[in-house]
Amino acid sequence: MTAVRLSLPVLQNWDCHNCGGCCRQHQIEITAEERQRIIDQNWTEADGVPADKAIVPMSGWFGTPRYRLGHQPDGACVFLNEQGLCRIHAKFGELGKPLACRVYPYAFHPAGKTVAVSLRFSCPSVVKNVGRPVSSQQAEIRRIADAVVPGDSTTIAPPALNATDRVDWSDFHRFVDALDATLAQANTPFLDRVLQAYVWTSLVGQSTFAKLRGDRIRDFLELVQTAAAAEVPSLRSNLVEPTKVGRLYFRLLVAQYARKDTAASVAEGWLGRWRLLRAVWKFSRGQGDIPPLQELFHSVPFSALEPSFGPLSPDQQEIFTRYFRVKVQGLHFCGPAYYDVPFVEGFHSLLLVLPVTMWIARWLAVGEGRNQLTTDDIAHALSIVDHHHGYSPALGQTAARSRVRSLASTGDIPRLVQWYCR
Ligand code: SF4
Known part of the structure; x- marks a missing residue:
C-alpha cells in the first residue's frame, strides 16, 4: 500500500482491448x-x-x-x-x-517523492494509443500501484547520472525534465530532437558533477542543450554509414530484440539453443539470408534492408515521440527500471530502440515484398522490440551493455539512427 503521489504520462491513451497478446507472450x-x-x-x-x-x-x-x-x-x-x-x-x-496480469502494461518506478508510471509498448493498444487518456485513469492505476509499489519507495535513491556521478532526486529530475523538453520541441523535426538529446546526454556522460548542484545544473543543461541544437544540423547534412564494427554490434543487438522466448521454445532444450546459436552466428556475419527468429519473419537477404525506405511520416514520428516521452517521463530507461544503468547509458540504450525498430519494420515489409514502410510495420516492430527492452536478461548482461557503450564511443549511435530512418 502506498500513499505516494503517482506521476502519470500526459500523452498516452490506453484501455485493454482483449487482444490476448500479453497472455500469449509472457x-x-x-x-x-x-x-x-x-x-x-x-x-x-x-x-x-x-x-x-x-x-x-x-x-x-x-x-x-x-x-x-x-x-x-x-x-x-x-x-x-x-x-x-x-x-x-x-x-x-x-x-x-x-x-502480474493485473499490472500489465503499466510499470511503476520510484521517483523520489512520487512514483513515475510508464507503459509497455509490447501491448498493441499502447502502441496505437487507443483507449481513454491514462491521465484520466488515476483511481484504477492507484489500486494497482497500491498492490505493487513498496511502502518505502520514497527512500530509494535516484539512478546514477553517468559512470562516476550521482545527484539527489531534485537535481536528477532536472536532467529528466530537460530530456523530455528536448524530445517535446513542437517545431523541430523528430530526428533533430533525438539527435540533440543524444549529443547533450553524451556531454553529460563526459562531465563531472561533483561541484554542480541546483541552479548551476540548470545553467549547465541550458548550455549543453544550446550546444547540441547548434551541432545537429552538421550531423544531419553529413550522412555517414555506420562503421563495420558498429554494424556488427547493432546486428547482435537486433538479434536479441527479435527473439521470441516462449515456454514452447524453452522446452525445445538443446535443439532450441543450437538453433539460436546458429542464428546468432548468421547475424554476426550479416551475409546471406536473415534467419527467421520467430514465425512471423520471412527469410530475406540482410542486404535487402539497407537501401533507403523513405523518411518517417508524421504518424510514424508521433509513435516514436510518444514512445520516447512516455519512457523518459516514466523513468523507464535507467536505474531499477533498466538493469540499474546510469541516466546517460540508459538513454543511449533507449535511443537504439529507434534503429532496431526500423530494421525490424524493414524486415517485416521486405518479407511481404514491399520496399516502403507502413505505420503498422513500425507499430508491430516496436511492440516486438519493447517486449524485451528492460525485461530480457540478455540486454542487461555485461556484453550487451558494453556494446551499447562502444556504439556511443565510436559515434555509431547517431549514424545508425539516421541510416535506418531514411
Ligand atoms: S491468467 Fe493472466 S496470462 Fe493467463 S489468460 Fe488470464 S490474464 Fe492472461
Whole structure:
C-alpha cells in the first residue's frame, strides 16, 4: 500500500482491448499465495483447464520452488480461452488473477517523492494509443500501484547520472525534465530532437558533477542543450554509414530484440539453443539470408534492408515521440527500471530502440515484398522490440551493455539512427 503521489504520462491513451497478446507472450510467475488461490479456484477439465496443467514448476530452477501458470501447446496461457479472454477473469473477476496480469502494461518506478508510471509498448493498444487518456485513469492505476509499489519507495535513491556521478532526486529530475523538453520541441523535426538529446546526454556522460548542484545544473543543461541544437544540423547534412564494427554490434543487438522466448521454445532444450546459436552466428556475419527468429519473419537477404525506405511520416514520428516521452517521463530507461544503468547509458540504450525498430519494420515489409514502410510495420516492430527492452536478461548482461557503450564511443549511435530512418 502506498500513499505516494503517482506521476502519470500526459500523452498516452490506453484501455485493454482483449487482444490476448500479453497472455500469449509472457511467462506468468506466481507467488505462493497466488498459487494457493488458483488451486482453491478448483479448475477442472470441464472448465477447459485440467488441474494438473494450470500451474507448473519453473523450468531449470533448483532453489526454493517457483511456479508459473501453465501454457497451451502454442505457448498461450492455459487460462486463455478460445475467444481470447481470461477464464480466471470471467469466473472470479479481476482480483482472481495473478498480480502480474493485473499490472500489465503499466510499470511503476520510484521517483523520489512520487512514483513515475510508464507503459509497455509490447501491448498493441499502447502502441496505437487507443483507449481513454491514462491521465484520466488515476483511481484504477492507484489500486494497482497500491498492490505493487513498496511502502518505502520514497527512500530509494535516484539512478546514477553517468559512470562516476550521482545527484539527489531534485537535481536528477532536472536532467529528466530537460530530456523530455528536448524530445517535446513542437517545431523541430523528430530526428533533430533525438539527435540533440543524444549529443547533450553524451556531454553529460563526459562531465563531472561533483561541484554542480541546483541552479548551476540548470545553467549547465541550458548550455549543453544550446550546444547540441547548434551541432545537429552538421550531423544531419553529413550522412555517414555506420562503421563495420558498429554494424556488427547493432546486428547482435537486433538479434536479441527479435527473439521470441516462449515456454514452447524453452522446452525445445538443446535443439532450441543450437538453433539460436546458429542464428546468432548468421547475424554476426550479416551475409546471406536473415534467419527467421520467430514465425512471423520471412527469410530475406540482410542486404535487402539497407537501401533507403523513405523518411518517417508524421504518424510514424508521433509513435516514436510518444514512445520516447512516455519512457523518459516514466523513468523507464535507467536505474531499477533498466538493469540499474546510469541516466546517460540508459538513454543511449533507449535511443537504439529507434534503429532496431526500423530494421525490424524493414524486415517485416521486405518479407511481404514491399520496399516502403507502413505505420503498422513500425507499430508491430516496436511492440516486438519493447517486449524485451528492460525485461530480457540478455540486454542487461555485461556484453550487451558494453556494446551499447562502444556504439556511443565510436559515434555509431547517431549514424545508425539516421541510416535506418531514411
Ligand atoms: S491468467 Fe488470464 S490474464 Fe493472466 S496470462 Fe493467463 S489468460 Fe492472461
